[in-house]
């Protein structure tokens with residue numbers, strides 16, 4: 150494809166249907182975290198490139214992109230895409246899902262190299278991305294065009310319709326680069342918006358590839374735009390830009406707060422998907438049988454260490470009933486030490502490296518701080534010995550279990566975003582719930598028990614956006630995802646994930662108009 154050749158030359162900014170270099174000519178090398186070697190080059194965009202992309206998205210939304218042959222200023226919301234019938238929009242999204250699955254191997258591999266995850270995780274990500282496109286296509290296709298409301302009189306016809314918000318700025322993180330982008334792009338397009346996406350500067354490759362697929366699927370020029378570049382320039386400009394109507398951000402609390410502050414100046418709609426410090430509560434009854442014990446330990450391992458713990462919903466706080474603690478932690482630590490680290494593209498590897506040296510240094514500093522505060526190291530806590538499969542230059546860190554932690558410790562309160570599991574204990578159900586809710590975040594949590602009443606009681610009391618009972622990590626595109634507290638504002642996925650990208654409009658028609666006579670003169 151022509152676009153691909155251009156991207157190899159660093160043309161990774163897409164605005165108004167054109168692949169462009171950065172206006173400044175700057176580029177950035179993309180690093181494979183398994184060996185710290187560069188393997189791709191992208192354009193390093195800045196505010197100027199952002200303005201070009203926003204102007205393209207604005208023109209496409211307003212129909213002022215020259216497509217009418219008159220070069221007019223356009224009329225708000227009257228571009229080709231917002232006016233495309235819903236069935237056609239849904240059909241295009243389904244084509245995108247098919248193209249993603251056609252390119253599953255290529256994209257899965259790219260995600261693996263870019264983000265440091267295993268290829269199998271990369272493939273599963275692509276399946277989930279395709280599911281998101283299908284889900285939002287089906288959701289809009291099945292909808293009634295409006296909701297008629299009872300005005301209390303036969304002389305009034307009242308209907309609530311939903312319209313696209315406008316130009317959406319979509320800012321995404323590095324841990325699930327394409328998945329997080331698709332949770333924004335699919336509903337934004339389904340609702341009829343145009344967008345500018347800014348992927349994380351360290352993992353932009355699959356998002357660039359998705360833009361190629363959107364073009365191949367037939368999306369009109371200017372609807373899908375991407376600017377590759379850093380957060381403090383491209384991201385910050387998107388958040389403050391007067392021609393952006395909505396900003397949807399997934400990332401850390403510090404950047405998310407800055408985005409919300411910048412967006413407030415122009416009263417944009419804001420959706421924030423931020424971090425988590427997620428409790429995994431294990432009652433002793435869940436471990437009463439060998440099978441139950443094995444399942445709870447296995448899932449605790451998965452909860453904490455999949456993708457080296459770089460997951461917003463990672464079960465990084467194990468809260469286990471005191472009576473089973475020693476046995477549980479011993480088995481957990483034994484299995485954590487056996488997790489096979491290595492380059493994600495190699496067979497048999499179970500965990501890749503951390504995404505960057507910065508992320509590993511951050512993890513190391515949290516572990517050192519925890520040990521200084523009295524935590525007891527049961528497993529990991531260091532970089533692995535380099536070997537033929539573990540390049541010395543890669544950003545590897547051993548899965549780490551820290552026992553005897555308590556809620557005042559920094560490592561228990563703050564998001565590490567690395568392979569670090571802390572262990573706390575409880576004696577009563579009330580104590581377990583109090584610990585699990587003692588966080589400024591509220592993204593996800595789990596409870597393990599064989600007592601059905603207790604499972605429901607505890608799930609009902611947890612202040613987290615997703616609660617798993619006897620499971621950890623699964624999500625459904627048809628169910629809302631998001632957090633309580635500082636885990637964010639708004640929801641992705643599910644009907645609410647579409648509603649974020651829409652304005653509700655009430656159309657009230659008087660079928661028998663007459664004077665009101667409020668004023669008598």
Ligand code: NAD
Pocket residue numbers: 320321322323324325329347348349350378379380381383384385388399400401402403404405407408422423424425460461462564566592631636637
């Ligand atoms: P980050 O906040 O550093 O960066 C996220 C994105 O924001 C990047 O594209 C970055 O360039 C951009 N950015 C940075 N500063 C900005 C600014 N001032 N203005 C605008 N944009 C800016 O986060 P990260 O390190 O890429 O990702 C890890 C974080 O993301 C973790 O906290 C994790 O919990 C969170 N996360 C949350 C979810 C969720 O669904 N809630 C999902 C994935 C990741």
